[in-house]
Amino acid sequence: MVKTNQVEQMTLTIPSDLKYLGAVDAAVQDLARELLFSQDAVNDLGTALIEACSNAIEHGNKFSPDKRVTISLRFQDGTLKAAVKDEGRGFDFEKAMNEDPDPDPTSERGRGILIMRAFTDGLSFSYDGGLVCELTKLRDGSPSPE
Amino acid sequence: MVKTNQVEQMTLTIPSDLKYLGAVDAAVQDLARELLFSQDAVNDLGTALIEACSNAIEHGNKFSPDKRVTISLRFQDGTLKAAVKDEGRGFDFEKAMNEDPDPDPTSERGRGILIMRAFTDGLSFSYDGGLVCELTKLRDGSPSPE
């Protein structure tokens, strides 16, 4: 049973290599199920988190073998917050958050922020020696897309 | 593709709560599969690692909410090493390693070390501000039990 006000935190640190994304996905899915999130919410969270980690590896750390990505998962009061931090220079996230996604359906890029937004109840960026992308998922939040 | 001599490391930190064991298991399983371990080897590794983490949570940290367990997974030259570190006082592991398991089949405890040994290619303990239990699994190691 999950007690109110109790903070539960799990941290994962991975190299800048896409091959670790499956492990991150598997871990967050198992944890969210354990915390009684619905299967849809579990899938959504995994999808959004993979997107955030992909950006951290690709755009943030530029696949550098010396740089790492840290994922912190905190659960409190029915809310799971996942913070993904890289060791890169960040980007103009205010601008990116306010831009409309590229309307060209055959564009090969630029769907990450759209996906993270659609599959979570909250998305925010900050900079703290590396870009921090924070995803919020409510256990009893809005139903998942589709 | 896995390059020889390249060290790959992933770290997980969890609270002293058995509820996180599934996430650790899921993460190590996905990673080992990604590193081309056989499904049997993947299962074995998960089983041994869950045992080490259970001991760290139960005997090492005594379920204390202030203490954490850190799991480091390192892959190099076809060998995956999993080190599980707690914040406890340790135990006389030399003695435990040399003891025969309790021969009473209805004994309710004392099978952890037996299991960790059976499902890995190497088990060792050390003390470094907390007990460190290290499990070694070779990608092309001995076939799993049964």
Added chain:
Amino acid sequence: MKITQREVQGTVVLDLNGKLTGGPDADTFRKLFDGLIAEGKKQIVVNLEKVSWINSTGLGILIHNYSTVRSAGGDLVVIGASDRIESILYVTKLNLLFKSFENEEDAVRSFTHTRQ
């Protein structure tokens, strides 16, 4: 872990769902067994089909309940153990303690045969 209780031809089938570790679940599981014994129900099939994994504390719980049932003159058998769980039972020699059946019919039949 969730436990659902069914009855098939006088045998109690417990469907376990989740992970079998120590902790609060263990107590629930123990109390359930004590209750069954008190009701005189002592032919018990533990269905592990939906148990993704088990640790040695979880094994301890199974053994405890096995001992409870045996002392009462009954028996506990398991079904649906995955390859992963089977190999743990093998390594710990617990396959010699409680019988493991492939399916429910065989497990229930093993009790019917004993009765005859």
Added chain:
Amino acid sequence: MKITQREVQGTVVLDLNGKLTGGPDADTFRKLFDGLIAEGKKQIVVNLEKVSWINSTGLGILIHNYSTVRSAGGDLVVIGASDRIESILYVTKLNLLFKSFENEEDAVRSFTHTRQ
């Protein structure tokens, strides 16, 4: 990611197995498509049944290959998308770009119909 190539009634079926992300897999996948087009094979079914997940870079690869096939006058359709992948296609509106079929027969038949 592993890719297996089959042919069913003049349609190429690519069975993908693993995770569809960027990286080295992407290049393999692209080259495979270029090869197919060069051979004049441009009715392509991508089977996602064994793809556990996909990220936006993976979507980009699918879109790239879709564009290649379309420019050559062919078509790319997908089958076996899990609920998880379906909802990504929906959110990104890519369900409007490439058709998603429940099973292989329907996907292959869609090409046969086009030909008639």
